[in-house]
Amino acid sequence: MDRPLPVPTPETRHFWEGTLAGELRLQRCLDCERTYFPPRPFCPWCGGRRVAVFAASGRGRLYSYVIHHRPVPGFTPPYAIAVVELAEGPRLMTNLVDVPATPEALRLDMPLEVVFERVSEEIALPLFRPAGGEQ
Amino acid sequence: MSRVPVAVVGAAETERLGRVPEASQLQLHADAALRALADASLTPRDVDGVATAGESPVAIAHYLGLTPTWFDGTAVGGCSFMVHVRHAVAALREGLCSTVLVTHGESGRSQVGRARPARPPSSLAGQFEAPFGVAGPSTLFTLPALRYMHAYGVSEAQLAMVAVVQREWAAKNPRAYARDPLTVDDVLASRMIAWPFRKLMCCLVTDGGGALVLVAGDRARDFPQRPVWILGSGEGVETPLVSQMEDFTSSKAFRVSGRLAFDRAGIGPAEVDHLMIYDAFAHLPLYGLEDLGFVGRGEAAAFVGERHTAPGGKLPLNTNGGGLSYTHTGMYGMFALQESVRQLRGTAAAQVPDVRVSVAHGVGGMFAASGTVVMTNQEP
Numbered sequence: 175m176d177r178p179l180p181v182p183t184p185e186t187r188h189f190w191e192g193t194l195a196g197e198l199r200l201q202r203c204l205d206c207e208r209t210y211f212p213p214r215p216f217c218p219w220c221g222g223r224r225v226a227v228f229a230a231s232g233r234g235r236l237y238s239y240v241i242h243h244r245p246v247p248g249f250t251p252p253y254a255i256a257v258v259e260l261a262e263g264p265r266l267m268t269n270l271v272d273v274p275a276t277p278e279a280l281r282l283d284m285p286l287e288v289v290f291e292r293v294s295e296e297i298a299l300p301l302f303r304p305a306g307g308e309q
Numbered sequence: 310m311s312r313v314p315v316a317v318v319g320a321a322e323t324e325r326l327g328r329v330p331e332a333s334q335l336q337l338h339a340d341a342a343l344r345a346l347a348d349a350s351l352t353p354r355d356v357d358g359v360a361t362a363g364e365s366p367v368a369i370a371h372y373l374g375l376t377p378t379w380f381d382g383t384a385v386g387g388c389s390f391m392v393h394v395r396h397a398v399a400a401l402r403e404g405l406c407s408t409v410l411v412t413h414g415e416s417g418r419s420q421v422g423r424a425r426p427a428r429p430p431s432s433l434a435g436q437f438e439a440p441f442g443v444a445g446p447s448t449l450f451t452l453p454a455l456r457y458m459h460a461y462g463v464s465e466a467q468l469a470m471v472a473v474v475q476r477e478w479a480a481k482n483p484r485a486y487a488r489d490p491l492t493v494d495d496v497l498a499s500r501m502i503a504w505p506f507r508k509l510m511c512c513l514v515t516d517g518g519g520a521l522v523l524v525a526g527d528r529a530r531d532f533p534q535r536p537v538w539i540l541g542s543g544e545g546v547e548t549p550l551v552s553q554m555e556d557f558t559s560s561k562a563f564r565v566s567g568r569l570a571f572d573r574a575g576i577g578p579a580e581v582d583h584l585m586i587y588d589a590f591a592h593l594p595l596y597g598l599e600d601l602g603f604v605g606r607g608e609a610a611a612f613v614g615e616r617h618t619a620p621g622g623k624l625p626l627n628t629n630g631g632g633l634s635y636t637h638t639g640m641y642g643m644f645a646l647q648e649s650v651r652q653l654r655g656t657a658a659a660q661v662p663d664v665r666v667s668v669a670h671g672v673g674g675m676f677a678a679s680g681t682v683v684m685t686n687q688e689p
Contacts, residue, residue, distance in 0.1 A: 180436035181429075190436075212433050212553070238456040238557050240503035242448050249442040255503075257452060257552045267438050267452075267552040277504060282459045299440055 176248035193298040197229045211264035232288035234260040272303040314689040315398045316529035316536035319349030319522030320650040326517035326636045333422030337414030337518035345520035358406030360393035379406035386673025387640040391680025395542035401525035413643035414518030449675040453557035454592040461607030469496035471591040474619045479630025481659035487634045510591035512632035519643040541574025543681040551675040562679035563600035570681035578603045583667040585645035588631040642671035653686040
């Protein structure tokens, strides 16, 4: 794999330890109860410092995407770069697997579920595939 | 409260645009600066305020031999120059300086002396966007578009129409890079970059630069060119990560910046005769038309399709041809400002009759920031 890899920081370490353990971790403010992303040790809505990490459901829906037709190291075109809206609210960028990278197969709002792809000793990336069965 | 009026009294682009490998990025800034100063019958020695992006204001001040008492290096991408104008107005009114030079220069195509902003692997972008096969603006800036198209039933052909109409304006402009007429089919058949975006829906990549000179008060009438008065301006930010835009059908930065500009100018969209909306990609003008309040939500594609922004239309838009057909060095905002100034002076290649108020609206990064300047040629 030639993908550029994330380098975790103290504030994001829980997220990347989570993906390595097969968990999509988000944070929730204990004061205003909103869930947010990307990781921060404080709430970006109310500024509160009491926040908690929790394991998200891993489910979401396809919010938007592009299908890239140009070559990039580690990727074979055409491939989708997508933004998923998680069931818990936040959105994140990802790639889609187990589904053709075509406009016909990729319908906005289609239900997705997370899968974790180990790309190095330290890093597993959260990717998404069409959700099977009930949402 | 009565505020001292501020005007653009000098404006110029680099002599050449497009492919200019014989000039470093720094020299493109300087070439534009000297030409803008000459346009105002000034020399660098007359400048005591400088604002720039792409190079540090220290570098520009040194290279041009300036000793500024005010400087601004706000670097938020392509709209930085709109933000510089806004900040310059405040500085001039506060008496921090008396003659401001705003410069842009970029060797976007030839890459001569160009420093590229990095997204290190430990940054939020490096962790949460870079690993997913992104390859610059064509895979990031374009990401919200499908959601917009889905929400409002906008087709790929309608998206293509933005490029077609802007090419009509470019055809009238000898300095435009791409001037041959386009059809919707031509745009849809061009090389696929990041579906739904084909090459002709994406901006050019060129070399070039531009600069402005601003002064305050009655002095603005003492220059060779007709003053272009700054009626109002705005600035806004949202996020450095396009995936984190609150709403993929609208830019918070655009809304904040536009509202500030119109409120300060004391006018609304109906008073605008001429409009520039930074068009790095074909969907940008659609977002701008809606977020600035020129049309209602979801109405921009039909507005363009009905030729209201085309030659002869009621709201001439991107009359130089835009980033899609005129030039796009990387941070195009200065060129939008230049065309607004020309239209208000009556010196544009595709001059629109009776332009009294022009708005130049820019985006920075991938919907990360915005700046808006409302200008007039009418006496304050």
